[in-house]
Amino acid sequence: MDYKTELKPPVEARYREELEALQALDTDRKPLNWKLSPKAVRTFILGSREPLFWNGREIRIRKKYLGNDALVERCIITLAGSRGLMLVGEPGTAKTMLSELLSAAISGTSMNTIQGTAGTTEDMIKYSWNYALLLAKGPSREALVPSPLYVGMEQGILTRFEEITRTPAEIQDSLISVLSDKVLNVPELGEEGLLFAKAGFNVIGTANTRDKGVNEMSSALKRRFNFETVMPVRDVTLEKQIILNEVEELARENQIEMEPDEDVAEILASTYHELREGVSSMGHRIDRPSVVMSTAEAVSVYYQTMLTAYYYGDSRMDMGCLVQNLVGAVQKENGDDLEKLRGYFETVIRDKGGKEGGLWSSYYAARKYLR
Amino acid sequence: MEQLLCGQEIPEIENVIAPGTEYDLTGGVLYFPVRHHSPVCSFHLQKAIKAYRPDCILIEGPENAQHLIPVLTHEETQPPLALYYAYQDKTGLISEKKEDYKCYYPFLDCSPELTALKEVDRKGIPARFIDLPYMEILAGTARNKGIRKEGEKQTYNDDYLLSRSRYFELLCERTGVREFEEFWEKYFEIQGLSVDTSVFVHQMLLYCGLSRLYTPREELAEDGCLLRERYMAEQIAGASGEYSRVLVVTGGFHTWGLGQLLEKREDGPGLRFKGTPVRLHKIDPALQSVYPMAYSMEAADALNGYASGMQSPGFYHQVWKRLEAGLEPEEVYEDTLLHFLASAGKQARGKEESVSAYDEICAFSMAKGLAALRGKKSPGIYELRDSALSSFVKGEYSISTDGALRILAELTTGTQTGKLCADAMRPPLLADFEKQCGQFGLKIHSTAEQQLTLEIFAKEKHLRLSRFLYQTKFLGCGFAR
Numbered sequence: 067m068d069y070k071t072e073l074k075p076p077v078e079a080r081y082r083e084e085l086e087a088l089q090a091l092d093t094d095r096k097p098l099n100w101k102l103s104p105k106a107v108r109t110f111i112l113g114s115r116e117p118l119f120w121n122g123r124e125i126r127i128r129k130k131y132l133g134n135d136a137l138v139e140r141c142i143i144t145l146a147g148s149r150g151l152m153l154v155g156e157p158g159t160a161k162t163m164l165s166e167l168l169s170a171a172i173s174g175t176s177m178n179t180i181q182g183t184a185g186t187t188e189d190m191i192k193y194s195w196n197y198a199l200l201l202a203k204g205p206s207r208e209a210l211v212p213s214p215l216y217v218g219m220e221q222g223i224l225t226r227f228e229e230i231t232r233t234p235a236e237i238q239d240s241l242i243s244v245l246s247d248k249v250l251n252v253p254e255l256g257e258e259g260l261l262f263a264k265a266g267f268n269v270i271g272t273a274n275t276r277d278k279g280v281n282e283m284s285s286a287l288k289r290r291f292n293f294e295t296v297m298p299v300r301d302v303t304l305e306k307q308i309i310l311n312e313v314e315e316l317a318r319e320n321q322i323e324m325e326p327d328e329d330v331a332e333i334l335a336s337t338y339h340e341l342r343e344g345v346s347s348m349g350h351r352i353d354r355p356s357v358v359m360s361t362a363e364a365v366s367v368y369y370q371t372m373l374t375a376y377y378y379g380d381s382r383m384d385m386g387c388l389v390q391n392l393v394g395a396v397q398k399e400n401g402d403d404l405e406k407l408r409g410y411f412e413t414v415i416r417d418k419g420g421k422e423g424g425l426w427s428s429y430y431a432a433r434k435y436l437r
Numbered sequence: 438m439e440q441l442l443c444g445q446e447i448p449e450i451e452n453v454i455a456p457g458t459e460y461d462l463t464g465g466v467l468y469f470p471v472r473h474h475s476p477v478c479s480f481h482l483q484k485a486i487k488a489y490r491p492d493c494i495l496i497e498g499p500e501n502a503q504h505l506i507p508v509l510t511h512e513e514t515q516p517p518l519a520l521y522y523a524y525q526d527k528t529g530l531i532s533e534k535k536e537d538y539k540c541y542y543p544f545l546d547c548s549p550e551l552t553a554l555k556e557v558d559r560k561g562i563p564a565r566f567i568d569l570p571y572m573e574i575l576a577g578t579a580r581n582k583g584i585r586k587e588g589e590k591q592t593y594n595d596d597y598l599l600s601r602s603r604y605f606e607l608l609c610e611r612t613g614v615r616e617f618e619e620f621w622e623k624y625f626e627i628q629g630l631s632v633d634t635s636v637f638v639h640q641m642l643l644y645c646g647l648s649r650l651y652t653p654r655e656e657l658a659e660d661g662c663l664l665r666e667r668y669m670a671e672q673i674a675g676a677s678g679e680y681s682r683v684l685v686v687t688g689g690f691h692t693w694g695l696g697q698l699l700e701k702r703e704d705g706p707g708l709r710f711k712g713t714p715v716r717l718h719k720i721d722p723a724l725q726s727v728y729p730m731a732y733s734m735e736a737a738d739a740l741n742g743y744a745s746g747m748q749s750p751g752f753y754h755q756v757w758k759r760l761e762a763g764l765e766p767e768e769v770y771e772d773t774l775l776h777f778l779a780s781a782g783k784q785a786r787g788k789e790e791s792v793s794a795y796d797e798i799c800a801f802s803m804a805k806g807l808a809a810l811r812g813k814k815s816p817g818i819y820e821l822r823d824s825a826l827s828s829f830v831k832g833e834y835s836i837s838t839d840g841a842l843r844i845l846a847e848l849t850t851g852t853q854t855g856k857l858c859a860d861a862m863r864p865p866l867l868a869d870f871e872k873q874c875g876q877f878g879l880k881i882h883s884t885a886e887q888q889l890t891l892e893i894f895a896k897e898k899h900l901r902l903s904r905f906l907y908q909t910k911f912l913g914c915g916f917a918r
Contacts, residue, residue, distance in 0.1 A: 104810050115611075136615065136819075140827050143806035149799055154833045275833045285791070285831070292799065292827040295834035 075319075076177055077170035084110060084127050085171065087120035097146045099222040099266025100172050104142045107171040111138050111164075131164055132308050133299050141168060144292040145224065150245055150269035152230070152288075155296035158360020161272040164296070165226050168270060173223035178214045182229035184279060188240050191215050191227075192250060205254035215241075215269075219250055222264030230271040231280045238287055245269065245290040276358060298342060299361050306335035312365045313372060324376050329425050330383045331368060337392070337415075338364045341407075346414045353410075355396055355403035367391045385425065389432040408436045453646035455696025457708075460638040462489050465706050466677050468696070470641045470689030471549040472621070474737070474747045476757040477629040477637070479552040482686065484634045486556045491684035493676055494557050496550050497669065497691065498542060498566035499574065499593070502727045505862075506566075509544060509551065509729065510558040513858035516551060517750070519543045519732035521864075522571040522593070525724045531575050531585075538575055540584055542593035543737045545750055547757035553686050567672035567685075569665055572725050573717055578661035604651040613811070615819070618748055622817040626756075630766035631814060645689035657694075666691055668715045670698035677707035728864050733884045734851025751851025752777065752818050770815035774804055777821055781845040785829070790840040792829050800828035818849060852885045870909075877902045 078085060085102075088110055094103035102110065113129030131138055144151045145168065153161040166176040180191055193216045199209040210216075218225030230238060244250055248267070252259035271291065274280060299305045309331045317324060338361065340346050344354040371388045375381055397404050411433040419430035458468045467489050471478040486494075502520050509518065520542040529535045544551045557564040569577070578585045584593065605617050614620045625644075629637050657663050669687065673695065676683045687695065698712040734750045747753055755776055759769045778797045785792040804824040808816035816824075822845070826834065829841040857863065863871070874881050877898070891899040906917040 104806070108810060135613070136823055139807055139810055140803070140823055143803050143810060144827060146806060147799065147802060149828075283832075288831045289793070289795075292803070293830055293832060293834070294827060295830075 076175070077166045078175055080319075081110070081130075081170070083123075083125055085174075087118045087125045088127070088171075090120055091118055097266070099264065100146075101174045102171050104146060107142050107168070108139060110171045111167050128311075130167055131160065132304055132311070133160075133301075134297070137294055137296065138164070140292075141294055142172075144294075145172060145268050145270070147292075150271060150291040152271045152273065152291035152293045153296055154273045154275050154293060156276050156298055156360060157274045157358050158362035159296045159298050160362065161274075161296050162228060165228070165270045165272055169224045169226055173266065175223065176226065178217055178223055179226040179228060180214045182227060182231070182233040184232055184234065186233040186237055188237060189213060191237065191240065192244075193252065207255065207258070210252065210255070215244065216250060216261065218269070219244075219248070219261055219263035219267050222266030225267070225269050227269055227271045229273065231273040231283060233281070235281050235284060238281070239284055241269070242284075242286050242290065245287075299339075300343075302332075302335050302339045302347075305339055305361055305364070306331050308361055309335055309365050309368055313368050316365075316369050317372065322372065322376050324372060324381045326368075326372070327383045330371075330385075330388065333425060333429055334364055334368055334388070337410075340414065341410060348414075348417070350414070352414065353406040355406045356400050357396055357398045357403050359396075363395050367395050385428040386432045386435055389429070389435045393436060404436065408433070411436060453650060453693075454639075454642045455646070455693045457699060457701065458642060458692050458696035460485075460635045460642075465681060466673060466683045466685060466699075466708055467491065468685045468687070468692050469549075470638065470645055470692040471686060472625075472689060472747070473550070474543070474545050474548050474750060474753065475626065476547040476753050476760060477626045478549040478641075479547050479757065480630065480760050481634045481637045482549045482552055483556065485638075486553070486684065488634070489682060489684060491680075491682045492562055493680040493682070494553050494562065494564045494684045494686065495567045495669075495673060495676055496553055496564060497568055497687035498550065499568045499571045499727070500566045500672075501570040501725060502542075503566050505727065505729050506554060506564055507558075508858060508861045510554050511858035511861070513856070514729075514861070515856045516544055516546045516548070517732040517734055517737055517853060517855040518857065519730055519736075520593075521728045521730050523726045523728075524572040524575060526572075526575075527724060528720070530572070530718060530720070532580065538572075538585075540571065540593055541732070541736075543732050545734070545737060545754060547750075547753050549686060553684070565672070565676070567669045567676075569668045569715070570717070570725065571727070572720060573668075573715075574661050574665060576718060577664035579659040583660035583662070604648060619817075619819050621747075622819065623811070623813050626753075627770060627813055627815050627817055630760075630769065641689050642692060646693050649690060649693045662691070663694065664715065666694035667698060667712045670695050670712060671710050671714060674699060674708050674710035681706065728867075729857055729861050730863070730867065731855040731857055731882075733854040735884045738850045749818055749849040749851075751853070752821070752849040754851055754853070767815065770817060771805070774816055774821050775801060777845065777848055778804075778825070780848055781825065781829075781841060784844045784848070785841040788840065788844070790829075790844070791831065792841050796828045800824040803827055821845070821849070852883050854882050854884055856882060873905055877905065 088102055088106045092103050092106045094105045096103045100107075109127055111131050112135055114127045117124045117126045119125075141151055141153075141164065151168075153165060155161055169176040169178070180186070191213055193213050194211045196209050196211050199206075203209065212220065214225050217223070227241075248263040250261040250263075252261065269291075273283070299308065306328075310326050310328065313326045313331075316322075317326070336347070338359050340352060341355060342359040344352050346352055367388065370391045371383055374387045375383050379387075392407070393404065396407050411430065415426070415430045415433070419427040457464075457466075461467065467485065469482055469485055471482065498520075499522060502522070505520060508514060521539065522542065523537065523539045525537050526532070526535050531538065554564055568574070574584055605620070609616060609620055612620060612623070614623060625641070629640075632640075669691070673683065673685055685695070698710060699708040700711055702709045734754070737750045738748060752773065755773045756769055759772055760766070764772060778800050782792045782794065782797045801824070804816040804820040807820045807823055808814070811820075813820070822842075825842055825845050829845075830838050832838050871881070880887065889902075891903050893900045893903045909916040910918065
């Protein structure tokens with residue numbers, strides 16, 4: 067499949083070269099059915115200082131997940147073990163991205179995914195039937211339409227389960243026996259209906275913690291997973307770096323020929339950081355908006371502003387436009403949040419504008435858009 | 438360590454080791470660089486003492502505690518202990534504020550200094566503390582530097598010299614570890630157990646020498662470091678004239694400084710001191726005092742902000758216990774990890790946190806997997822914490838779910854307190870305190886919290902105990918609340 071015109075190519079397509087190079091040069095021991103060894107998976111996600119030489123080319127492995135190397139290491143080891151991996155945290159903390167990276171690196175595909183919603187049923191998780199064939203020829207493996215969990219077990223690859231806590235509790239619990247015994251029973255197929263999971267099978271779940279429409283996970287299910295809490299980025303410099311990296315990639319994929327502006331990224335990162343932490347860099351308390359100020363959101367705001375500049379402007383980031391997009395991001399639930407943002411501008415940004423001048427002043431001047 | 442120092446850099450780096458300080462069992466003076474409270478340093482020090490058979494051991498410690506060495510090595514004395522140094526600056530020698538100064542010098546079971554002293558005791562050879570007396574160190578240190586740093590509990594150990602500089606940030610980045618303590622554990626504590634003593638000492642000298650290179654000389658002067666090294670070097674030179682095999686046990690950071698100040702004599706055995714001799718001040722001996730005291734693991738834990746050496750002394754104490762018991766170096770850390778996972782799990786179940794045996798199994802296998810992934814020979818305390826975080830915490834990690842981890846943290850800090858032998862000289866207040874605790878039957882050898890119910894209107898003994906506890910509360914020492 068040609069992924070060049072796709073809106074969002076899967077991870078394994080975007081980084082095909084890196085994965086191929088890593089696989090070719092990988093000499094460490096691999097768990098059964100893994101495409102890469104744990105060390106190579108780690109290198110893929112966390113990057114390597116030295117470039118790899120493969121197929122006559124120099125290939126740099128970029129660091130794709132910034133913020134917590136130890137977390138990534140633990141995830142890799144969990145997946146090599148008998149328990150599933152559950153990534154939990156606030157929305158916008160790159161859980162899905164990490165899940166895709168792990169899946170692409172370990173199993174070569176990130177597409178074996180179940181999207182959890184309130185309407186998810188067991189057939190969407192385990193299997194369903196091609197009813198025409200079922201009625202014509204009776205139950206057979208041919209008539210069975212496998213869902214991602216079945217595929218994972220049959221082929222020995224990872225199954226991703228996004229937003230697992232959005233599915234109704236009864237549906238979640240159907241995972242329990244599969245995860246303990248690693249066997250799926252299809253009664254209609256009689257004796258042939260016992261599917262034993264092949265080596266390499268495991269489940270990566272993600273769950274948002276602070277959101278509406280999220281159900282509790284039963285303790286029985288929790289015990290089958292190792293939980294990893296993905297925290298929001300705590301370091302402003304790191305957040306700025308993440309914004310720049312992500313935006314650069316988006317721009318490249320969509321043929322936007324515009325360099326990211328570091329100073330604007332810094333202002334945006336600082337804004338998001340301070341509003342999320344509730345304290346300014348001078349140590350003053352700030353009223354935190356109730357909406358989640360995630361890094362993913364910051365990337366969005368930046369990218370939107372960039373697009374406006376590229377298509378409508380002269381390829382220079384406009385602070386007025388940035389603030390307008392910021393309003394759109396903040397004002398999702400509560401009218402109060404906009405008030406808090408205004409308050410933030412009138413205090414912290416005003417001070418910064420006065421002290422630093424330049425871009426910060428224009429940022430402060432753009433407060434007129436906070437309506 | 439090897440991968441970091443390969444290629445053309447090696448010849449230059451070898452100059453980082455001061456001449457005369459290399460591990461040489463045939464020399465008249467053998468330098469043994471240590472990090473305080475480090476099990477691997479104790480492990481190799483024991484081997485070095487066995488191989489070198491010194492007839493005198495010199496130890497980095499203020500010399501005004503010389504007379505307390507027998508107390509430290511007494512068979513009834515149990516670590517954790519500390520030497521408590523005090524100086525009343527009535528004459529304004531240190532500063533015109535004429536304040537009182539104090540500092541602690543902790544000794545744990547796994548402290549190399551204590552290991553050395555015990556060997557000395559067993560073999561009946563002389564041991565000496567060779568650092569300046571406490572008040573001289575104070576006099577030689579700039580305000581708010583080193584041992585005079587304000588706002589922190591003062592400990593004598595100056596390990597911070599080995600871990601705070603730009604060099605270490607880069608080192609940590611390059612080797613993929615999170616912080617200096619992890620670097621130390623991976624390359625020294627764990628890896629160091631499986632190399633020969635001579636290789637270990639060589640790597641210590643390289644490492645300490647490099648960290649020395651990156652510390653500006655002014656800092657060393659202000660910290661009192663240079664002054665202390667001059668005095669210690671003088672003592673070494675003196676001892677080298679009297680004894681034929683002198684073992685010098687000091688913090689690794691100082692070994693380079695000492696090597697620079699001493700050279701071989703042409704006119705006979707021993708070393709000559711080539712620096713400027715230190716002139717001591719004349720003071721009233723009553724103003725300076727030093728006492729031995731029982732200490733606690735909790736107080737010694739660097740994580741509590743007391744920067745006295747290694748973090749999590751409870752963990753390394755267990756490692757040391759296993760080394761002393763003769764366990765193979767490859768098994769020591771895994772065995773220690775099992776101990777902590779099982780203990781934490783058991784205590785957690787006692788407090789109704791849901792940690793099952795299966796969680797412990799998963800945690801142990803995760804710890805081993807992480808060690809392999811990170812290129813560590815055995816899993817260490819970082820893998821212990823990581824694996825507990827993954828396996829023991831069910832749900833989002835927050836204050837409501839971290840009970841099991843806090844239990845683990847307490848265990849790795851350690852709850853032991855030490856005991857002094859009966860005839861040790863104690864400050865009178867402390868002696869009375871211990872006597873009263875004995876009379877009331879209070880258990881004071883653990884820092885774990887205990888609850889007491891007293892019927893102060895029914896029993897006279899309880900009334901007296903209640904008064905005693907209120908007295909300690911008045912003193913603000915945190916013994917009772």
